Amino acid sequence: MLTIQNLHVHYGAIHALKGVNLHVKNGEIVALIGSNGAGKTTLVRTISGLIRPSEGRVEYETPGTSVDLAREPTHRIVAHGVAQVPEGRMIFANLSVKENLELGAYSRSDRKNFSSDMAEVFRLFPRLKERLGQNAGTLSGGEQQMLAIGRALMSRPSLLLLDEPSLGIAPALVQQIFKTLVEINRAGTTIFLIEQDAYLALETADRAYVLETGEITMEGKATDLLKDPKVRQAYLGEMAT
Template identity: 60%
Template sequence: MLLEVKDLHVSYGAIRALKGVSCGVKEGEIVALIGANGAGKTTTLRTISGLIRPISGDITYKGKSLIKMPPHQIVSQGISQVPEGRRVFTRMTVLENLEMGAYIRNDKANVKADIKKVFARFPRLEERKAQLAGTLSGGEQQMLAMGRALMSQPTVLLMDEPSMGLAPMLVQEIFSIIKEINQAGTTILLVEQNAHMALSIASRAYVLETGEVVLAGQASDLAKDPEVQKAYLGE
């Protein structure tokens, strides 16, 4: 496994958010974490990113533990997160947001080249590069959050609820872009409430319920599982 979560336990005060979660992502995969609100999906991503300290368990990346690393060091290792709710810097321009995504890099010339690559992938962002990020639509902010995360040149991209609050047409577009990013060589761990879309692009998936993994397997098999269909796919 390129990135592996082993028996992770996390608490918020008296609330046990994760109760022994184990999951992993192999190089080149898209792996989905699906489950209801409060299942522990976001907590898992935030713990991988170093934003939350677990009580016990381990997270390894290329065989090396991340548990004691601060978030900026985890980014410099090659793991970047697109946070839930986009979290763009609203009072900065589109271009400044992208530059912020490259804050750990010293290769200025390559940063410029990577900004061009982001604009090639998201032409709407180039049209609005001098615009304040807070004035963008929800879909454009999601594209900006993705572009900003790509600016740190991640090997693994953690994506938290990329379709949240978007119109159905835009959801299709965002998921197509996620597939393109993966095909271009970035491994993806995807947390998504829209289980149908997540399972349609993932190779494998884990189902979380109240802080525990209750099902795991090939995404195509889970999409056909009657329990998954009933609980998450509205079938």
């Protein structure tokens, strides 16, 4: 579904991504783990068109079409079925929960299934329904994350990109949100998950990649990576023996 080939991104003189190759297959949950500054957010922003690569392709395929997202205008990418849940949630604090969800459906021309989609979001996150008329800025961190995910789902994406969904959220809510992500995936949405909490990400994902200073250093099934001594040492806090 998503194939990234030889992706290079520069910030001025800084070479942030150095030839990244990865792919996400239809129906999978793929995780990308790595420490601060590895280039995780750069990668997700390149996929969603907020940053332009200096080299490489971001091939996105759905039955019948194939586009290079690196060459599409940013606002068209959502219409192709790629929705992003940005890092730090980025909800519209001065708008109500309902208005935030409405904006999620902005790129859709059909309003037909609008209310049933909203009902689906409320089924996944009942908390949002209770807060419907409230200003989004008054929600707790976890609730804001739920709203950001719900907002992205309103565009009916085939591929959902999540950038650090566990960031700054109470552990109990994190568990709940990740359970919901699995549920969303079972319902047919492919998920590409960027996460610093390696254990959580590897528990949730089918496959995973490890990104270190702009390069993919490991890849494989999530269960295998979870057992890998190098991963355990670098990302799961296990002492070297």
